[in-house]
Amino acid sequence: MSRTMAEAQLPKRVDAVKLVDNNQQLNADIDSKNLTRLLDAVVHCNEPVHCEIQFERDQDKNRLLTGSCNTNVVMICQRCLGEVSLPVTSRFQLGLVFDDDQARQLPKRLEPVELDENGQLDLWVVMEDEVLLALPAFPMHTNGECQLEQTEPEPDYTDSDEKRPNPFDVLAKLKQK
Ligand SMILES: [Zn+2]
Numbered sequence: 001m002s003r004t005m006a007e008a009q010l011p012k013r014v015d016a017v018k019l020v021d022n023n024q025q026l027n028a029d030i031d032s033k034n035l036t037r038l039l040d041a042v043v044h045c046n047e048p049v050h051c052e053i054q055f056e057r058d059q060d061k062n063r064l065l066t067g068s069c070n071t072n073v074v075m076i077c078q079r080c081l082g083e084v085s086l087p088v089t090s091r092f093q094l095g096l097v098f099d100d101d102q103a104r105q106l107p108k109r110l111e112p113v114e115l116d117e118n119g120q121l122d123l124w125v126v127m128e129d130e131v132l133l134a135l136p137a138f139p140m141h142t143n144g145e146c147q148l149e150q151t152e153p154e155p156d157y158t159d160s161d162e163k164r165p166n167p168f169d170v171l172a173k174l175k176q177k
Helices: 016-021 036-041 100-105 123-134 167-176
Strands: 013-015 025-030 049-057 063-076 083-097 111-114 120-122
Touching: 013 016, 016 049, 016 063, 016 083, 025 123, 036 123, 049 123, 063 123, 083 100, 083 123, 100 111, 120 123
Parallel strands: 083 111
Antiparallel strands: 013 120, 025 049, 049 063, 063 083
16 A cells, blocks of 8 residues: 555644544554553554544534554464464544533444544544554464464373373363263
């Protein structure tokens, strides 16, 4: 995917009301070093979060923030406990509101995002939320890349202090009944 302004940094705080009035489009990146909640949730994220955002109104005059963001994160594979590099993409259509009353009036398809009293919005927070929501709950390697699948079944136990019952043995006994 080519882009013309890949090096452009997405502004952090924006005047969302003005951007909606201008039908503003923003294609820019957030340096993932600035997204500490994301960094806490993954092993690392060395790529920026690429954002393509459109501010607009729908036919009912709701203020919308529509677009997508994507990046690449490294997480722990829940099958082999090794590191796995995963692309993360979120597509969103958010309704920009000033209070809970407005949020309740939004159509169900729109996720409400609250502006401050001056119509300002922290775009980094919103984009970071989107990436966090898009992280897989059970990150795993794709088939063929997972270490666990390439490992042969355990050979005969030579370990002398192996005293606890092996869960697989217990399972095998249950199956024999
Ligand atoms: Zn794996």
